[in-house]
Amino acid sequence: MIYTFKFQDQIYRINLEDGKQTEVEIDGKKFPVCFQKIDERFYSILIDGESIGVGILKKGKKVEVFLNGELYEFESISERERQSTSAIISGVQQIKSPMPSRVVKILKNVDEAVNEGEGVIVIEAMKMESELKSPINGRVKEVKVKEGSAVESGSVLIVISSE
Amino acid sequence: MFNKILIANRGEIAVRIIRACRELGVKTVAVYSDADRRSLHVAMADEAYHIGPPAPGESYLVIKKIIDVAKHSGAEAVHPGYGFLSEKEAFADACEKEGIVFIGPSPEAIRLMGDKITARKIAQGAKVPLVPGSEGAVTDVEAVGIAKKIGYPVMIKASAGGGGKGMRLVRKQDEFESSLRMARSEARSAFGDDSVYVEKFIEQSRHVEIQVIGDSHGNVLHLFERECSIQRRHQKVIEESPSPAIRDKMRKKMGEVAVRIAKAVSYRGAGTIEFIMDQKENFYFLEMNTRIQVEHPVTEMITGFDIVKWMIRIAAGEKLLLKQKHISMKGHALECRVYAEDPEKNFLPSPGKLEYVRSPSGPGVRDDSSIYSGYEVTSFYDPMLSKLIVWADTREEAIKKMDSVLREYIVLGVRTNIGFLRRVMGNDEFIRGEIDTGFIERHPELLKSNGNGIELALIAAALAIRNSTKEEVETATQAKVSNWKLFARKLAVSGKIAI
Numbered sequence: 001m002i003y004t005f006k007f008q009d010q011i012y013r014i015n016l017e018d019g020k021q022t023e024v025e026i027d028g029k030k031f032p033v034c035f036q037k038i039d040e041r042f043y044s045i046l047i048d049g050e051s052i053g054v055g056i057l058k059k060g061k062k063v064e065v066f067l068n069g070e071l072y073e074f075e076s077i078s079e080r081e082r083q084s085t086s087a088i089i090s091g092v093q094q095i096k097s098p099m100p101s102r103v104v105k106i107l108k109n110v111d112e113a114v115n116e117g118e119g120v121i122v123i124e125a126m127k128m129e130s131e132l133k134s135p136i137n138g139r140v141k142e143v144k145v146k147e148g149s150a151v152e153s154g155s156v157l158i159v160i161s162s163e
Numbered sequence: 164m165f166n167k168i169l170i171a172n173r174g175e176i177a178v179r180i181i182r183a184c185r186e187l188g189v190k191t192v193a194v195y196s197d198a199d200r201r202s203l204h205v206a207m208a209d210e211a212y213h214i215g216p217p218a219p220g221e222s223y224l225v226i227k228k229i230i231d232v233a234k235h236s237g238a239e240a241v242h243p244g245y246g247f248l249s250e251k252e253a254f255a256d257a258c259e260k261e262g263i264v265f266i267g268p269s270p271e272a273i274r275l276m277g278d279k280i281t282a283r284k285i286a287q288g289a290k291v292p293l294v295p296g297s298e299g300a301v302t303d304v305e306a307v308g309i310a311k312k313i314g315y316p317v318m319i320k321a322s323a324g325g326g327g328k329g330m331r332l333v334r335k336q337d338e339f340e341s342s343l344r345m346a347r348s349e350a351r352s353a354f355g356d357d358s359v360y361v362e363k364f365i366e367q368s369r370h371v372e373i374q375v376i377g378d379s380h381g382n383v384l385h386l387f388e389r390e391c392s393i394q395r396r397h398q399k400v401i402e403e404s405p406s407p408a409i410r411d412k413m414r415k416k417m418g419e420v421a422v423r424i425a426k427a428v429s430y431r432g433a434g435t436i437e438f439i440m441d442q443k444e445n446f447y448f449l450e451m452n453t454r455i456q457v458e459h460p461v462t463e464m465i466t467g468f469d470i471v472k473w474m475i476r477i478a479a480g481e482k483l484l485l486k487q488k489h490i491s492m493k494g495h496a497l498e499c500r501v502y503a504e505d506p507e508k509n510f511l512p513s514p515g516k517l518e519y520v521r522s523p524s525g526p527g528v529r530d531d532s533s534i535y536s537g538y539e540v541t542s543f544y545d546p547m548l549s550k551l552i553v554w555a556d557t558r559e560e561a562i563k564k565m566d567s568v569l570r571e572y573i574v575l576g577v578r579t580n581i582g583f584l585r586r587v588m589g590n591d592e593f594i595r596g597e598i599d600t601g602f603i604e605r606h607p608e609l610l611k612s613n614g615n616g617i618e619l620a621l622i623a624a625a626l627a628i629r630n631s632t633k634e635e636v637e638t639a640t641q642a643k644v645s646n647w648k649l650f651a652r653k654l655a656v657s658g659k660i661a662i
Contacts (some may be wrong), residue, residue, distance in 0.1 A: 005621060007617065007621075012621055014621050014624075014625045016626065016629055018629075024622050026618070033622065035630060040536065041536075045619075047619070052619055054623045055521065055575050056623060056627045057518050057519060063627055064576075065623045067620050068585075068616055069569050069572065069584075069585040071575075071578060071579070071581075071582065072620040072621075074621070074624045076624070098508060099511060099512060099513070100514065101542070122345070126512050126542055126543075127328055127349070127353045128328070128349070128396065128512075130511065
């Protein structure tokens, strides 16, 4: 069976075949694999004798794999989804809070022009201030927060539209 | 020795202090905010008391609450750890007035060294070289003038600062104003004081500090240096001892200078004199931290000297048993601070629940942490997860060991800097010891994974999906079996009963 994953905006496909023994296809060749749970989220995997110990966290479609100090965040996608996915690039960009934080200063107000890479808002979390920058040239369409307000991770702070 | 000590802190340092107390046969009292009921320091202490909401300003920083708990529990002494109230003169003072021993220096020493301007004067008096800069806290207008006079790049620093907060590097004059505003604003929210001073920024500098410890009988020892040049956002990430840049002669000189500064304020307890070193081996006094330092374990590893235990003994009036000539170092120690943060997003903190933690161990490995599977990293406190410390015969071996144990670490649920730390361990400049405080900025390629393990990770992900689908099918089939049978089977498997 083919498993499809998205990783950093790239699509990866991997073929696992279930027979007497599970096999994985790498570069057109098939190798036996063995998957063994050790504890809650720690697994031992043997791929044709090569052994790895990995941490795996599955949350719905998201699969986090922690291997040799690196975290890989995959999104599992079905074949149907893969075919219908076409990136719609709109001229509207939302500046979102990357984490729970507090708005310290709004640097750009509605209708002000902004350049790509220019700071639009300053937020503070864990006593550290960070300036969030505009990814595009454009104009501020909407400011959704006030100075001093607390915001959740992922909340939209400012909307910028390209001209 | 004391019978009972209150630990006015949380996280790994509270755990570290509890361990030291246990070894000394001293009972421990923990305090905790609403966010810390499930924290390890609470579970490990002999007693624990709630002191308020998560925000430090309403719990860990409220002097009266800590003093009340100390009195209520009958603690004779308070260990402040680092951060929070550790360098607040008012706290040391309040303890003294209430007849509680503050495990640390006198309120006077905290005041003198806590004020960066006075500290500079003391260093000057002890004939220690200083970085050119403003004589004291400055107004906005003065700041601009001084920056111009000493020449860019300059550093703006919070007078009440520490831990990189309220600190800004300014390379050009047109960036000065906004940096000054940000530094003041950060200083105000972190320390409740927005006064700042301006200093010349020394290019390609190393951060080297000397650990000192003094007793109340006038003895002061130094425990050699720590190199802490690998920093991000002006905060240390990797520390080591000895420094690869310091030779014996210079080590001796810096140690003597540090002891001189400590003696100038009749220093009692553990303290650290921070220096900045340029490429020509000139060193300048930066500041003194009048508390236990985060990175103290590397010193403990190479000297075998238990700094935290001695802080407690000294506070109890004991005399340092060793003389300077008895202190020696062996091998090399490295510390990596493992953070819940995202190196790819400018090291932004990554709070959340740790869905799984698997910590490394092995010979010469020390993991000072207070995390566990299920632990919640909140945005109220520093996102440090653990301090991983290794010891080996040589620096080269210590680096290899660190790389190996980082590889063993598994943390799921939040982003961490573990991969980044491993990449630093593999960097040629780092391995050669050619490091300075600009190291991370100079190596943006280390921030991102090279993606070497993607194929194996993909196989793991596919196997996990396949397995969970299989488990779901099995569960669905099993649901037809009587629950009582399932229960009995579970017990049998867990070994609680035999069928």
